[in-house]
Amino acid sequence: MTDITTYKQVWSYRTPRGRLLAWAGWLALVALFVWCWQIMTERTIWAFVQDAPRQAADIGSRMLPPRWPYLSELWAPLWDTLNIATLGTIGGVFMAVPVAFLAARNTTPSVAILRPIALFIIVASRSINSLIWALLLVAIIGPGLLAGIIAIALRSIGFIGKLLYEAIEETDTKQIEAVSATGATGLQVLNYGIVPQVMPAFWGITVFRWDINIRESTILGLVGAGGLGLKLQCSLNTLAWSQVSVILLLILATVVVSEWISAKLRHALI
Numbered sequence: 001m002t003d004i005t006t007y008k009q010v011w012s013y014r015t016p017r018g019r020l021l022a023w024a025g026w027l028a029l030v031a032l033f034v035w036c037w038q039i040m041t042e043r044t045i046w047a048f049v050q051d052a053p054r055q056a057a058d059i060g061s062r063m064l065p066p067r068w069p070y071l072s073e074l075w076a077p078l079w080d081t082l083n084i085a086t087l088g089t090i091g092g093v094f095m096a097v098p099v100a101f102l103a104a105r106n107t108t109p110s111v112a113i114l115r116p117i118a119l120f121i122i123v124a125s126r127s128i129n130s131l132i133w134a135l136l137l138v139a140i141i142g143p144g145l146l147a148g149i150i151a152i153a154l155r156s157i158g159f160i161g162k163l164l165y166e167a168i169e170e171t172d173t174k175q176i177e178a179v180s181a182t183g184a185t186g187l188q189v190l191n192y193g194i195v196p197q198v199m200p201a202f203w204g205i206t207v208f209r210w211d212i213n214i215r216e217s218t219i220l221g222l223v224g225a226g227g228l229g230l231k232l233q234c235s236l237n238t239l240a241w242s243q244v245s246v247i248l249l250l251i252l253a254t255v256v257v258s259e260w261i262s263a264k265l266r267h268a269l270i
Contacts, residue, residue, distance in 0.1 A: 088152025125158030148225030
């Protein structure tokens with residue numbers, strides 16, 4: 001009888017070649033980090049960095065106690081900030097919805113021409129920060145709330161358009177085919193087969209973007225677009241740190257309240 005020798009096969013997560021490639025990847029990542037660190041710190045004045053904790057403690061001490069009577073001067077700028085965020089979101093929605101339908105493969109009239117144009121609009125909007133939009137618009141149409149509203153709207157197009165066109169492309173084809181089987185026109189298929197499916201996503205995206213826009217609109221005043229940012233810039237320029245602390249606390253409270261409202265709205269609408 002022939003002896004049968006059994007060999008135990010040890011399971012390994014990676015092959016030897018895979019382990020070698022993983023180590024090579026980690027080494028390349030470390031080398032990239034070291035190279036980037038050298039570039040970033042090439043002109044760093046380390047004496048200032050070492051003195052930073054003392055400077056931060058000094059500014060923090062000047063912020064306390066907050067100058068609470070200054071709060072009465074912030075209600076109007078706060079209202080302006082909320083208007084910038086709300087009107088900018090509404091404007092962004094009106095512009096983003098048609099762009100989203102043109103970008104989705106299952107609703108665009110032209111995959112070769114209109115879809116690339118719509119995708120370019122979405123990418124361009126997402127690539128430029130709202131602060132940069134506001135800076136450009138202040139230079140074009142002058143300082144004020146209008147520049148902030150348009151900046152928020154232009155920034156919102158990319159966010160809303162991208163998420164919405166992805167939701168449109170993920171719609172259930174069976175429901176669309178059922179509506180088409182009744183002899184419905186293209187507009188009726190869109191109205192009864194696609195729109196009802198994307199409405200929950202639409203409301204969720206809109207409310208979420210409104211919440212983000214409230215945070216972004218608080219700093220647009222730094223470039224002249226009005227709101228709380230303008231008051232913050234004035235207080236920073238005059239080194240009124242006790243006023244700065246009041247503004248920062250008000251911004252924090254506004255963001256917390258907007259987060260709570262947006263969560264309630266999303267729960268009610270979706």
